[in-house]
Amino acid sequence: xxxxxxxxxxSLKEYARGITGGLLFSLPMLYTMELWWAGFIAxxxxxxxxxxxxxxxxLAYNHYVGIRSSHTLLEGIAETIEEMGMGLLLTATVxxxxxxxxxxxxxxxxxxxxxxxxxxxxxxxxxxxTQLGTSDDDDDQEVEEREPHIERELGIALCGAIxxxxxxxxxxxxxVIALEIExxxxxxxxxxxxxxxxxxxxxxxxxxxxxxVRKPNSQTxxxxxTVIMYAITLTSSAFMLWFFGRFNGLSLHGIIAESIVxxxxxxxxxxxxxxLIQS
Amino acid sequence: xxxxxxxxxxxxxxxISGILVVxxxxxxxxxxxxxxxxxxxxxVTYGKIEQKTGYIALPITATNKGAETAEDLHIEVTTGNGxxxxxxxxxxxxxxxxxxxKGWVTFKNNPDPAQFEVHVxxxxxx
Numbered sequence: 001x002x003x004x005x006x007x008x009x010x011s012l013k014e015y016a017r018g019i020t021g022g023l024l025f026s027l028p029m030l031y032t033m034e035l036w037w038a039g040f041i042a043x044x045x046x047x048x049x050x051x052x053x054x055x056x057x058x059l060a061y062n063h064y065v066g067i068r069s070s071h072t073l074l075e076g077i078a079e080t081i082e083e084m085g086m087g088l089l090l091t092a093t094v095x096x097x098x099x100x101x102x103x104x105x106x107x108x109x110x111x112x113x114x115x116x117x118x119x120x121x122x123x124x125x126x127x128x129x130t131q132l133g134t135s136d137d138d139d140d141q142e143v144e145e146r147e148p149h150i151e152r153e154l155g156i157a158l159c160g161a162i163x164x165x166x167x168x169x170x171x172x173x174x175x176v177i178a179l180e181i182e183x184x185x186x187x188x189x190x191x192x193x194x195x196x197x198x199x200x201x202x203x204x205x206x207x208x209x210x211x212x213v214r215k216p217n218s219q220t221x222x223x224x225x226t227v228i229m230y231a232i233t234l235t236s237s238a239f240m241l242w243f244f245g246r247f248n249g250l251s252l253h254g255i256i257a258e259s260i261v262x263x264x265x266x267x268x269x270x271x272x273x274x275x276l277i278q279s
Numbered sequence: 280x281x282x283x284x285x286x287x288x289x290x291x292x293x294x295i296s297g298i299l300v301v302x303x304x305x306x307x308x309x310x311x312x313x314x315x316x317x318x319x320x321x322x323v324t325y326g327k328i329e330q331k332t333g334y335i336a337l338p339i340t341a342t343n344k345g346a347e348t349a350e351d352l353h354i355e356v357t358t359g360n361g362x363x364x365x366x367x368x369x370x371x372x373x374x375x376x377x378x379x380x381k382g383w384v385t386f387k388n389n390p391d392p393a394q395f396e397v398h399v400x401x402x403x404x405x
Contacts, residue, residue, distance in 0.1 A: 003283075003284050004283065004284065005283075005284045005285070005286050006283050006284065006285065006286050006289065007286065008286050008287070008288045011286060011288045011289050011292075012288070015292070037373060037405070040348050040373070040375035040376070040378075041348050041375075041405045043316060044307050044310035044311045044314070045311055047307050048304075048307045048308065048311060051303065051304065051307065055300075078293055081293065081296050081297050081300050082289075082292055082293050082296045083296075084296065084299075084300050085292070085293075085295060085296020085297065085298075085299040085300050086292070086296060088296075088299045088300070088303060089295075089296075089299065104378075104379065105375075105378055106375065106376070106377035106378040107306075108310060108314070108346075108375075108376065108377055109375040109376075109377070109378050111303065111306055111307075114303075115303060115307070245405065
């Protein structure tokens with residue numbers, strides 16, 4: 001076993017891709033008012049849970065997809081810390097540039113704003129590092145055995161759903177749609193989300209679907225895979241809505257309606273997003 | 280199989296990131312343990328009146344001494360009494376805990392600087 005040190009220029013290129021990915025996926029979020037508000041409205045306990053879930057998602061993503069082909073658990077953790085740190089720094093920079101962080105704000109307001117946005121930025125950075133590079137680094141990834149299995153599918157689908165849907169999760173629009181919508185349309189949205197997700201995973205020959213979706217042996221497998229996809233979708237959209245305080249004082253109908261409305265983009269994230277961030 | 284080793288740049292990035300992540304986690308845990316989630320407590324102070332074009336303005340600073348955020352904060356300032364009484368008010372969208380916001384209230388007549396009465400009308404909890 002020979003050791004070699006990665007050239008500094010390679011690391012720089014990797015960071016550049018990471019920052020591109022972080023900005024690409026989360027600049028809309030960094031420019032959204034409700035996100036700034038969420039930073040000081042959320043209680044510290046919620047922030048801690050959100051930050052922790054973000055770290056877990058990054059760990060899962062780095063473990064299953066990560067840029068280093070031969071990595072140990074420790075390297076995965078180091079990679080995660082690095083991405084989260086870069087996420088915090090990048091978020092702080094953009095928020096400062098756009099005048100959302102000023103010196104007369106309390107430290108708890110500033111840290112809240114940064115933490116709320118940094119989770120998505122960090123996932124974007126991780127995806128950018130792995131996916132936005134040219135294909136010649138992929139050589140050893142292809143050789144490696146990476147059979148699709150259920151834990152991997154769950155972890156990556158959650159990352160995809162959060163990456164895509166957290167841009168709109170805290171906005172007023174989700175609540176407005178959910179409160180005004182008729183019940184049959186709500187059902188239709190759920191139905192459309194399931195169908196589109198199922199088509200992406202099993203029918204449309206989507207990039208990466210051959211490799212990363214377990215081959216269905218029967219119609220039942222297709223159905224099961226689609227149901228799991230939608231279950232992940234609803235769980236992640238409910239989690240995001242809860243975190244952004246959208247469930248406060250809401251009736252059960254309202255909670256379900258908002259989850260389904262946000263579930264539309266989240267389902268795209270859990271199907272198409274999931275395949276794109278690991279192909 | 281060749282094993283990749285980190286170069287100095289990656290160690291530096293990892294080190295700084297490590298500090299940032301540990302500090303962030305530490306700060307939230309500190310807030311959970313030591314900072315009581317108190318409801319908003321608004322204190323309003325005002326500065327010196329200034330003559331503007333056609334009106335007189337009074338700078339206002341509202342500080343939230345509680346930990347929770349106040350939303351739609353209405354502040355009313357009254358000056359004078361009897362026939363000279365004049366009222367003015369101001370709305371702030373959000374005032375986060377332990378933070379302050381600044382604004383101006385305006386009056387038509389020349390108010391007596393010693394006679395301002397500030398009143399926090401109300402706010403909601405987001």
